[in-house]
Amino acid sequence: MLTRARALAKGEAARAEGEVKSLAMDEESFRVLYERTARLLWAYLARVSGNPALADDLLQECYCRFLSLANPPQEEAHRKNYLFRIATNLLRDHWRSERKHSPANIETADLPLEDHAVANVPLRSDLGRALAQLKPKERQLLWLAYAEGASHKEIAATSGMKTASVRPLLFRARKKLLALIGGSSRDNMREPRKAAS
């Protein structure tokens, strides 16, 4: 009887395998979303983790999780924020499992910046080196605020902290970063950015 039930269930499973409708959006919409967000998301993952190989893996995992959502956000901005939230959660899970396997403090450990096969990824900039010495939470806050231009509310939603906590933490992280970068590099920062297109 169990064998018959198993055969029936296998038939059901095979039918389920044939269906791709369970994904959160159609392929064309996904392609558009991916083209707009993938590079930004990869840069976030690479800078916050300090590990481009890990960023490669987590990037794909982010989109897989996003596509498996039952009720994905409809607006473009919300979709992007949701992707960053998934990325943040994946990074947190990764650090938790790392901490479990190697009890040493990983927060300020040297990050494997040189391990990536793609040599032209400019991870070893002044900013990259300074960020690598900050705590993961500080790296996240700084990147979301200054690279992504996220508001305090968006940062709170992405990182899972209270909105009121974002401002002081961000301020302290910025001070810490500037102290690490040092005065000589700070002069280079004065050059204004090109106007956003």
Added chain:
Amino acid sequence: MKQIGCANEVRILEALGRGLAPEALEGPLRRHVASCASCAELISVYNLFQRDSEQLCAAAPVPEAGCVWWRATLASRRAAAERALRPIMIAEKAALAVGGGVLMALLVFAAPWLARQLDHPNTFPGTVVYSFPLASLIVTSLLICLLLMAGALYTLWAEK
């Protein structure tokens, strides 16, 4: 209370977040940035991160969208298949547990009686006397049961 920067930083960040370039800030905010060290520092850090982000994004080795879509499709199919098979897996495990439990209970409860039969193979409680050794029959039956169970377990394992 410790100072946590200028109160205008939030407004400046919001303006920058809307895609406004630092030099294109509204008049009052731009004048404020010129006179406030904290806000000037904010703009400098913002510029630094923007440049870094642009460089990283330009060099980011992201896979093709189709590749990620294919991977997500596979993951979704696998999850659907697992969902469909889950009730059967649970039923199988429950059946194995119950079967094992019943067999153990039978062995425990029948142990004293079985021992008696082994001591006096041709007698049975009451008046009935069997013409062949009952103990041998019981032991053979149990062995067959165990063999069948082992076979069933192997079949399950081989299928997985």
